[in-house]
Amino acid sequence: MTQRTEDAPRTARAAGDRGEGGRGAAAGGVGVSRWEWVVAAAGALLLLGTVAVLLGVALGGPRTPPALTVRATSVQPVAGGWRVEIEARNTGGTTAANVELRGELRAADGSVAETAEVHVDYAPARGTATGGMFFTRDPRAHALVLRAVGYEEP
C-alpha cells in the first residue's frame, strides 16, 4: 500500500524537500512530521552521549577498589554541642557501600576524648557522600581525626 522508497528518510531530512516522498497519501492523510526527525536526532544524541560517557568511565581507569578520605566542611555550635559537617570523597574506581565513618576528638596528650560515628549507604566511585557528626565537646579545642572505617562492595 505504500509507494515509499527506502531513501525517503534521507530526502525527508533535507528541509524544503519534504513533499517528494508521497508519504502523506500512504499514511491515510497523515504525512511525516519534521519534529520526528528533530526528536529522533535528540534521542540518538542522548544515547550516543550516554554511551560515550559510560565507555569513558569503563576505559578511563581501572576499577580500583574504593579509597576514602574524610574531611570536615564546617564546625558549628548547635543546641547540645557541636555539629561537624563532613564530606567523604571516594577517589577509587568502584563504589563503596555501607561506609562507616568515624570522628575522634583527641586531647593534647593524644587520648581520645570523644568519638562519633556515622554510616552512609554509598560513596560513589570518584564521587562524594556527605553527612554530619555531633560532639558534646568543642571540636576546635581538640584535634579532630576523621576517617572511613570500612565498606562493603555493593
Added chain:
Amino acid sequence: MAGRESAIGGVKRRMPRLARGGERRAADRAFLVGVARAFGGAIFFSLPLLMTMEMWWLGFYLPPLRLVAFLLLMLPVLAVLNHYAGFRDTWTWGEEVVDAFVAYAVGFVAAATVLALFGVVAPGMPLREVVGKVALQAIPASFGAVLAISQLGPDGAEHRRERERQERAGHAAELFFMAAGALFLAFNVAPTEEMILIAYQMTPWHALALVAATLAMMHAFVYAVEFRGGERHAGGRRGESPFLRYTVPGYALSLLVAAYVLWTFGRFDDGAHLTHLMHAVVLGFPAALGAAAARLIL
C-alpha cells in the same frame, strides 16, 4: 514556516504547496500528540522504578559496560515493538529505528525530569552518576513510551492496522512479544533487595513449586489469548498444543531474560550457582507473567 514557503513559492506552485503545508501541519500535530502520549506513558510505566532507591544506586555502581550493552540491546527491542505498537503506522525498518530513537529521547527526558524533581539527580553530582542514573531509568521509560501508544488510546485507524499486523504476526513475533513482556516486568522488580531475600527464604521445594505454578499461570494466560484471538490461531497446524508452542518456550525465554537482567544488575557477581538459579526462578515468575500477558496487552 510552511505557510511562508508557500507564499514565496509563487503563484504556479502555490496550490500544491498549500495542500502540502496543511498535510505537514497535520503530520506535526499527529506526531506531537504522539510524543505527548509517549511522555505520559514513559512516566506512567516507569514511575515505580523512578521511585525505587535501588535503581538510583544501580545507576552509579552498575559496571558501565553492562549498562551500555543494555542500552544498545533496547534499540532493536524498541524498533520491533514500534513495528507493532508505535507512534504511528510505520512501514520500513528505517522508520522503526527512527521511532526507537524518538522513544529514547522521550525516555531520557522523562527520566531526567522526574529524577530532578525528586532530587535524585542534582547539579554538583559527578557526571557519571547523573548519566548512569538517568540512562538506567531511560530504559523502562522508553519502553513505556512505546507501550503508551498501544495502551493509552491510539487513533482508531492506526490501531486497527497495528492489530491486523499483530494478527498476522508469526510464531517468532509472538515469542518476541513474550520476551519483551518478560523484560519489562523482570526489569520492574529485579532491582529490589526483596528479590534476593525471597530466594533466600525459599527451599528447593519451594522453587520447584514456583516453577509449576508459573507454568500453570502462564498457560492460563496463553489459553485466554487463544480464546480472545478466536480465529487467530485457527490456521495453526493441528496437533501442536499451545502448551508446547507458547507456554514452554515462553517460560524458557522468561528465565533467560530474568537471568540476563539479574546479571546486568550484578546479582550474579558473587554467591553460589544454586542461589543464582533460585534468583532466576524467582524473577522468572514475574517475567513469565509479563511474557504471557504481553500477548494480551500489546
